[in-house]
Amino acid sequence: NAGVTQTPKFRILKIGQSMTLQCAQDMNHNYMYWYRQDPGMGLKLIYYSVGAGITDKGEVPNGYNVSRSTTEDFPLRLELAAPSQTSVYFCASSYDRGDKINLQETQYFGPGTRLLVL
């Protein structure tokens, strides 16, 4: 298994440009997440998905969009890049144990995408 993969590893954008950060997992996890991590800070949840066709906002969704057409893929779209979106973006996936409280096993993280907006 490749686990969680992300592309690209690094990207420089100009203000106002658009791009899509790709994320894929081959572990048949139904839960997927996008986080951003600013220097010296913890992870902030942008969007998450509990299954194909279902997405929901996290703590910092403004300026981003997501889609989940398949179990494997969860791309993150930046429509109008701004300097405030300079960050490291991590995609993660996890397995829902299916019990009543939706307790999840651990999240598995991709290697991250470093984005610089100038």
Next chain:
Amino acid sequence: GQNIDQPTEMTATEGAIVQINCTYQTSGFNGLFWYQQHAGEAPTFLSYNVLDGLEEKGRFSSFLSRSKGYSYLLLKELQMKDSASYLCAVNYGQNFVFGPGTRLSVLP
């Protein structure tokens, strides 16, 4: 709220034991997770607690007290490679909320 607090930085000596605390102001969560993150890399899972008490995994142990609103990660027999950030995260169903992380430096 879901405020999660951790000390910003800690320093310890190789071979020693260190305890990294995580306090939170929330309730009703499913579990509390600990992750290790080396500089420039992705977080990797260390341990998690659902019930109060101690969970031991080799050199790493994690403790949870829901009534007191805190958890800690205990690292024994510290090695230089343990120099990293340690993140605690609270799981609410589909959602994970992360603390700011504690940067641990292990000195020879």
